[in-house]
Structures are given as C-alpha cells and as structure tokens.
Amino acid sequence: MVGRLLVRLSPAVLATGCGGSSQAPDADDAVEWGYEGPGSPENWAFLSAEYALCGDGRQQSPIDITGYETGDGASITFSYGGDATAVRNDGKFVHVDYGPGNTFSVGRxxxxxxxxxxxxxxxxxIDGVSFAAEMHLVHEGVDGDLAVVGLLFRLGGPSAMVQGVLDAAPAAGARVTGGVALDAGGYTPEGPDHYRYDGSKTTPPCDEPVDWYVMRQPKTISAEQVDGLLALSGGPNNRPVQPRGGRRIILGGGPS
Ligand SMILES: [Zn+2]
Known part of the structure; x- marks a missing residue:
C-alpha cells in the first residue's frame, strides 16, 4: 500500500519525505493521516486499504448544507447531564468520553x-459559509448505528463548555480518567432546529453510514478559545466538504 501511495502523491509531496533513500519502503514508512502534508485529506484513501471509503464512499461527510427541504422529520430530544469518564488527547483531537445515561432521541x-x-x-x-469551530457529539444506538450531532460555533463570547475542554485537555498522547468535571449538559443545543442527512465519519476510515444532525443555531466561541483549539491540534483539523451527490438534506425540529 505504501508503493501505491508513492505512485499517487505529487512530486512536491514526495520531496518532503526522506529524499535520496534507495531503500524499499517498509511499514515504518507508512504515512499517518492528518490535515497537512503527505497525510492530508486528499491522500487519506491512499494511505491504507482500510481507508478506501474516504475516496470511494458515496455519502461522505462533511458537506455544504444548502438547498435543504423543510421536512416533517421526527422530533429530537437531548437528555444530557452526566460527567465525563475520561479525556484523551490523540494529538489531533481532544476526546471527552461518556458512560451510559446521556441520550439523544430521534422519535422512539x-x-x-x-x-x-x-x-x-x-x-x-451552511450555504457555503464556514464557522469558527464545530463540535461533534458521537452517539451509538443499541444496534451499533452511529448518530453524530454537529454544534456550530461562530466568533463571539467565550464558551464555558469549550473552556472546560481546553482546561481539561491532557498532553498529546495522554488520557485522564476520574474527576473529569465536564458535564454533558453543557452540550445541549440552543434549539431543536437541525439539518438531517446521511453521511460518514469525517476521519479515517470514513465509515458509512452515519446519521448526521447539524444543529441550525450556532453557539459562540472566543478568538482566544479558537487559538487554544488550534494549538492543541497543531493547526486546522477540518476535512474539506465532500460531494453531496443526490443526498437530501431535511431541515427539521421545529418552526423556523
Ligand atoms: Zn469530528
């Protein structure tokens, strides 16, 4: 798979590698996925056979949410309130983990x-417009179905919830358990209006399907907090928007 990568990457990308080596590639040369350089999103599908969907998938995320329909989708309900069980920093993201009891319901x-x-x-x-940040709330149903809720943040006042994540974040590669006072109640959206579509995970292996619910009303985040997020991730950590294909986007959740 590494040979395939070398074939598909541009000369400019190859020049950033260990030039001059005549050794055959081995497993140690595997490029890790990321957001810049050889591991950037346009190359994810070529980094590992397991990442094929990142290139071949037909319902990939994220997308530009535009041309949506006003639907009569099922009502959604958030019942959040428990503290986190762990906080992990994988060098790209700070993940805040939760045990059972924080639920997101779609109809029944x-x-x-x-x-x-x-x-x-x-x-x-949203209609071609980017926001300062986006939180992903990753949920799992009893049958393993994935539902991700996206919370958008525009620049404005500081977010107590984001500050809590910044303050709790351990060093890259570290994981903290116990005493993580990050109440999931802080993630509760501003209102019920949301955009619903069929998509994928936005990081390798880009699994499909994922039920996406992008909340319409943004929260606010301060410029200092955005700087804090970028410092933790080492720079922007957003995958570019993917082809929408024939997918429908339904605006639901309440009167607009
Ligand atoms: Zn995400």
Whole structure:
C-alpha cells in the first residue's frame, strides 16, 4: 500500500519525505493521516486499504448544507447531564468520553453519547459559509448505528463548555480518567432546529453510514478559545466538504 501511495502523491509531496533513500519502503514508512502534508485529506484513501471509503464512499461527510427541504422529520430530544469518564488527547483531537445515561432521541430511537470532540474551523458549511469551530457529539444506538450531532460555533463570547475542554485537555498522547468535571449538559443545543442527512465519519476510515444532525443555531466561541483549539491540534483539523451527490438534506425540529 505504501508503493501505491508513492505512485499517487505529487512530486512536491514526495520531496518532503526522506529524499535520496534507495531503500524499499517498509511499514515504518507508512504515512499517518492528518490535515497537512503527505497525510492530508486528499491522500487519506491512499494511505491504507482500510481507508478506501474516504475516496470511494458515496455519502461522505462533511458537506455544504444548502438547498435543504423543510421536512416533517421526527422530533429530537437531548437528555444530557452526566460527567465525563475520561479525556484523551490523540494529538489531533481532544476526546471527552461518556458512560451510559446521556441520550439523544430521534422519535422512539435512542442513542447514547459516547464522546465529544472539536474541529476548527467547522467541517460543515451552511450555504457555503464556514464557522469558527464545530463540535461533534458521537452517539451509538443499541444496534451499533452511529448518530453524530454537529454544534456550530461562530466568533463571539467565550464558551464555558469549550473552556472546560481546553482546561481539561491532557498532553498529546495522554488520557485522564476520574474527576473529569465536564458535564454533558453543557452540550445541549440552543434549539431543536437541525439539518438531517446521511453521511460518514469525517476521519479515517470514513465509515458509512452515519446519521448526521447539524444543529441550525450556532453557539459562540472566543478568538482566544479558537487559538487554544488550534494549538492543541497543531493547526486546522477540518476535512474539506465532500460531494453531496443526490443526498437530501431535511431541515427539521421545529418552526423556523
Ligand atoms: Zn469530528
């Protein structure tokens, strides 16, 4: 798979590698996925056979949310209130993990909140417009179905919830358990209006399907907090928008 990568990457990208070596590639040369350089999003599908969907998938996320329909979708309900069980920093994201009891319901379907993380700038666009940051609330249903709720942040006043994540973030590669006072109640959206579409995970292996619910009303985040997020992730950590294809986007949740 490394040979395939070398074939597909541009000369400019190859020049950043260990030039001059005549050794055959081995496993140690595998490029890790990321957001710049050889591991950047346009190359994800070529980094590993397991990442094929990042290139071949037909319902990839994020997307530009535009041309949506006003639907009569099922009502959604958030019942958040428990503290986190752990905070992890993988060098790209700070993940805040939750145990059972924080639920997101769509009609009669119930999903448990598993973890939360932040991207900056936003991954989804609304009518072509980017936002300062986007939080992803990753949920799992009883049958393993994934439902992700996206919370958009525009520049404005500081977010107590984001500050809590920044303050709790351990060093890259570290994980903290116990005494993590990050109440999931802080993630509760500003209102019920949301955009619903069929998508994927936005990081390798780009699994499909994921039920996406991007909340319409943004929260606010300060410029200093955006700087804090970028410092933690080493720079922007947003995947560019993907082809929408024939997918429908339904605006639901309440009167607009
Ligand atoms: Zn995400």
């Amino acid at each position: 379907q119930v999903f448990e909140l598993r973890s939360a993380h932040l991207h900056s700038p936003s991954e989804h666009l």
